[in-house]
Amino acid sequence: MTIQFYLRFTTVVGQELFITGLPNRKDPLRMSWFNQEYWFAQLEIDPATLEGITYQYQLQDVDGKIVNEWGDDRHLPTGIKEFTEIQVVDTWNHAGSFENAFYTAPFQEILLPETGKKKYKHPKQFSHIFRVKAPLLKKNEVICLSGAGTALRDWSTEDPILLQAEGNWWTVAIDLPKEEFPLQYKYGIYHTKHKTFVQFEAGENRHLFGDAGQHLTIVHDGFAQIPNTTWKGAGVAIPVFSLRSKNSWGIGEFTDIQALVDWAGSVDMKLIQLLPINDTTATHTWVDSYPYAAISAFALHPIFLNPDEVAGKKQAALLKPYRDQQKELNELETVDYEAVLKLKLNVLHQLFEVQKESWASDPEYLDFFSGNQDWLVPYAAFCYLRDKNGSSDFTGWTEYSQYAQEAIENLVAPDSEEYAQIQFHYYLQYQLHVQLKAATRYAHKKGIIVKGDIPIGIYRYSCDAWVAPDLYNMDQQAGAPPDDFAIKGQNWGFPTYNWQQMQTDGFNWWKRRFAQMSDYFDAFRIDHILGFFRIWSIPYHSVEGIMGRFVPAIPVHKNEFQERNIWFDHTRYTQPYITENLLNERFGEVAGFVKETFLDPTGYGQYFFKSAFDTQRKIENWFITEEVRDTNNWLRQGLYDLHSNVILFEQEGSNGTQYHFRFGMEQTSSFQSLEWDTKEKLKELYVNYFYRRQDGFWMEEAMNKLPALKASTNMMICGEDLGMVPGCVPEVMNQLGILSLEIQRMPKNPEREFFHPDDAPYLAVVTPSTHDMSTIRGWWEEDRAKTQRFFNNELGQWGDAPAFCEAWINKQIIIQHLHSPAMWSVFQLQDLLGGDDQLRRANAADERINIPSNPKHYWRYRMHISLEQLMKEKAFNHDLKEHIKVSGRA
Template sequence: MQITFNIQYKTVFGEELLLNIVGGEAGDRTIAMSTADGLTWTCQIEAKKSEKRVDYFYSVRNCCGIKCSEWKTITHRLDLNTKASQHIIVEDLWHEIPGDTYLYSSAFTDCVNRRAEGSVKPLAYDKALRLVVRAPQLHSGARLALTGKGAVLGDWDLKKALHMTEHNHNEWIVDIDGDALDANDKNDKEVGLGNNNKICSKLVHELEFKFVAFSDKGEEMWETCENRTLTLKPLEQNEVRVVALDQSFYALCDEKVAGTLIPVFSLRSEGSFGVGDFGDLKLMVDWMAKTHQRLLQVLPINDSTSTHTWTDSYPYSCISIFALHPQYADLRQLPALNDKLEADRFEVLREELNALPQIDYERVNNAKLKYLRLLFEQEGKKVLASKEFKTFFADCERWLAPYAHYCYLRDFYGTCVFSEWPDHKQWNEADRKALSNPKSELYNKVAFYYYMQFVLDQQMRSAHEYARARGVILKGDIPIGVNRNGCDVWHEPEYFHLDSQAGAPPDAFSVNGQNWGLPTYNWDRMIADGCEWWVRRFQNMAKYFDAYRIDHVLGFFRIWAIPTDCVGGLLGQFQPALAMSRDEIQSYGLNFQEHLFTTPFIAHWVVERVFREHTEEVIKTYLNHEHDDIYSLKPEYNTERKIEAAFEGKTTEKDVWLRDGLYALVDDVLFVRDRKNPNLFHPRITAQLNFMYEALWDGDKAAFNRLYNDYYYRRNNNFWYGEAMKKLPILVQATRMLVCAEDLGMVPDCVQWVMKELRILSLELQSMPKDSSVKFGYLSRNPYRSVCTLSTHDMPTLRQWWDEDWARTQEFYNSMLYRGGAAPHPLPGWLARDIVSQQLTSPSMLCVLSLQDWFAIDERIRLADADAERINIPSIPKHYWRYRMHLNIEQLLADRDFNEQVKELIDEAGRK
């Protein structure tokens, strides 16, 4: 079968259009198109009789490579439901990334606006006209039809309208009989065509029509445009002409959704095992549907087991970007243990752990792993021989084999630090053959981990389908980093830099910055292969979620890279970044004294101010005298890591004071050297709070401030924009998940440029406005493409925030809630309800509140101790993540009064 593709796209000299076919029997392929005028491009391909469809997109190539491509998340689709002898001619349109990309996401097509998949029937006509149109606004259950002038189009009678088929997400087609078009004389006319001063006559078809949407209740809605007209040359015998039309629009309001944030580990049900699991996720979906919420957001669910201690509770330090955490296995969904005595022991332990107010991470995980091992001994052989497992293994073998081997070696050697293992210090691809052979000894050593991940995958997929069927979007979380001693680094070390640590500069969460201890990425290597590692990561996540949050999206522009000898984050620098030369620094009027500005400034008055009555002790124990009243740190204390080691185990108030004071001395520099080029420099973050800055002359302070503001807020904007656009376009188009981003912190202007261009939803917190000219954000100014919330998992809950700073609360009470008098403390339920209502009525597409903030509206149901509701405290490097709901989901489902309050607030705000 011959297919001809035609498209109009204006190019300049040296550019050519490419047709890129995705998948199919022949695999991915690219065909160069031809043109006579640089505007109309064409090419032909031959399709096999067995092919059912062709998915494709267009791109532009010049001498430097691919200049640009169409939006690739939803490609063009050509159904080959025609007769083998027919010639298909496609008249196409170029698709830029649309403003309403969110409506094409699986969050909307498979959850909120879920519709049954259309079935394309074989074409019965000898020649046919196929019209193709996109209509993303249609709601669940709606169908599209076409009606127009003439009998062939139904003569504007909706009862005779031509019903269309949704053959691709939000894209509809209808096939019209070509012979019927010829017979439709009322729509035909003779037209004179000039050709070399000769007049000829040719019949054309002139169609006048419009699209109309029918709801599942039979209500109709016409598209908002004027009647469409289409002029066509006559169809030849055995020709199928496919014409792509402009998008169909309807008078429908933008859809807004309400939802809840709760980590999976925080869920509690009557039958869970001391921690939330994937079975509890289904119960939580029931509560979402019952209260008219359409989005359930969770924290990362990847395996973070590195030490088998409570420190593994940190979910943003995964050992595998693919493997799921074993703590989330729902033991209720698995076969019962045959050993009744053992089963009874586990039941007693389950009841004990489930009654605890918080998670006992170590006991829960040890118990679950023991249970899964017993079950593997009982059921593993049968499960691993099943067709379902073999399909899973074939799909996941690339990451699953290294992961299982890593876990086995971690436990065998008793440490996750693979650099300390006597052998296997790095993944050996030669091991894959044995790891994939059920008859090998190595396979049987690691088979338990295969079984465990298969069970977790099946349960999480089931929870995902359960949520979709109830119209609830599951939203996941993609951490910016991975554990430096994890499987990902062991398996593919070329993608990481281990000589620095990822973190964040000082912000509202932490005045000294955050040091996550995670390795930074080798972006040059990642970009070289088209960010294939990230694409695999996102596509794996799409198995379980329909939306995701990019944790610390700023890391895709630049990451805060901290030296490995640092504990805090103040001596970090942005990577990549345009560092400054000596001449550039001096051009601002600052007399650059390299040694003085790049080494800790420790004058006697500095020591006195920091250590007060302990000044002499500090000088004697930790410092060397240099000259005059200037000191330096002794070599054994000249880095934060050395100081940390010296004070390990010392917890008295004095020891903490001395340790933190010594940290401050290490950090007391005005510039840090660039890690790649020691002759370039970066102004130290928040250096204006330094003693070195305090010691400058006023003129030097002014010069440094000019330099500092240019560096952090202007100098790198275009550079960071370019860095982000090398990565993010690939990633956001890798799946159909709805893309949201955490864009808080020290946000350069270019972040908004990229997020707007790629249609990424921003995060909006009223207490942390992006407009520096206001203290609290105005909710009415929230962009539609945004997620609004009261608090994140890293922040105090609404009730905690209310009591943190009474002066700030009073200003919020008067200026944002428009109430007079003194603000009440603690936060009463009626006022929390008012605050929640304002969030819900904002223009933001998504309003996602933490479960704790939902509880705040009802004093009867909320936890008495507001501080017990905190999930994470970023300023504590090793925080124990153990928050659990104080009541179980069954109780929540049964609480009619509370559920009615939630439902009423959502309905009043016009959210779905």
């Protein structure tokens, strides 16, 4: 049998196309340029191997990079073995086509009605098979085909050819006479119940050349050109720890998600968005409340377990002594993280002792262990060693400070003395798996999807870093450059990813992470997706984010200064610029103490730091040992500021030839002390460094990572593309079909003060606020002048803006977002409640979840009313449901 492949694809000189997935071939099949419209390849095949062939096209770009088309559903149909020759006419499936979103797991499995489960039965005689995709048809609508010639019914709309859904494709087999070629045709929509033609697809007529003979022609026509941006959904965002029910134990739990689902379903919401739920137990203190510092990228947090579900009726009596404490913690306004975790672990230890014999032989647990032991075993060992050593900082452990698989296998062996303590962590993770799986399964039954969150970093003293430190740059810290919310930048403390090492095994760690997430979630948010382009990297010897730079980045070569006639002095530009005047101005009466304790004079009224204090980390460590004084914070910050008073950072290993600009160079006194001409030329080079030379390089970095990672999962992917966004980011996200995040108060257009939800692209999530921001009400009170402009220009209101965000204003902003053209409108629960005078919290400041500028923030926000009470708020729920319905998101 001969198969001829024709692919519609326009290339440029140097590009090549291949076909992958074909049987009995180790290498992809190379295609040849056929004409301006098509590429061609021919394959001889044994008809016996024809059944079930699924293939995919692959583009090799001019630079050798490989780009795969999207999807894995292009296959040859059954029942065609009698043909000796098959022509396949295909259309490249671009990953960025927004219709592909509807073939991700949440839409195929939950949000869209099941279609196409039947197998198409071919007629006795046919010469052509037409296949096309149309994901958003309404009830009783089918795809139809009509065109020129008698076989295609002469453009009839009364009696068009109806296609049948089969898998992801609408398909039909037709016998076409050769005299009717070349063929012109279009797809359309037909209503089977009313027996009426609805519409033709948009665009020009489709064409098919060739004639019908003894061969079969299979046409994959891509997507029908019908309205495919009509589907819109609304969702609610809230951390699990913030949930409140009458039966929880002082914190939101996985079992509370079901009550949240009931409420969301009652108002016609289709999505629940959560913050990371991984185990963060590093210190057993409130510091571990930070959900983005997980000790495992795979393990779930024991604090989210509901002990009642674990106990069941059989061991319910064990919980009676703890009921008073449970009630006391559950009535608190905020989460008491340490007390809740201590109570739960105490209770769960008792339940484990009672249940461990029967639980350890449970077939469902054994299946769970078998499927997860690659991360579960080292995680359990890590937790045991953390508790034994009183610290998760494995570098200070007396034993096992370096992970060795054989030694850990001995430690976790069933006959070891430590086994019961290690087994307890298996027990917790299994119970968490059961409860979370039950919650998400319940959501799916209600037609609601669950969206998770993947942090950009891992905790420095985590199981992941212990097991595979080579995957991370442990001498670096991830963060963010300075902005209006954090003028010194942010230092998250996470080691950065060693992407080169991760790529050696095809990003296996990431693929395992995505695979596990897909057990529980239908979609996920990539925290700080900009980190896949470049990360703000801060040397470990520095403390503040201002001391970082983007990695990777194309440095400035020393010659560039000379070419621009810029006076260059290595010491002057790369060392802290500390003068007598600056010290007196900054430290006043204690300037003498600063000079004597921390600095050495260099002559000419300038100073260098002593070697004992020549990094911010050394300064930090000195203050840890000093007596606490009221002036300590002020003095320490002043010394940090001296360290950051530089213009350039030297590229390590460049022998003084390559440099990176310090962000915000112009604000330093080091820069301001230069002569005018030098400053102007440095500014020009600074702009080139940050805003010109990097974009193509960063795009290439992202395209080395994101396509492979996206192809490894069928979850819907959303990117948090906020901050200092390179110009290449929207293009990459569009190419890959990754949803963007659009926030009204953070416009991506620098010429706009606010973003209007009406201007959102379709593949986007719009929201008025996130967990890292104040709520609508909180933001309203932060800047009176800005609020006034928003009131007049964005809300279209006359006169003075109210000093406080009244409920009607809050509600109007919610409605604006509901009517956005974006696929998803997602709201913090606090923002939804803010639109009701009776339900909103008394103090807007109490609604905030996180303050990014404070690295020691305590994450403890909880709903101020229970989910049970929220369900009873009939007037509020009816009003919200109506607004969602009117917006077309129901």
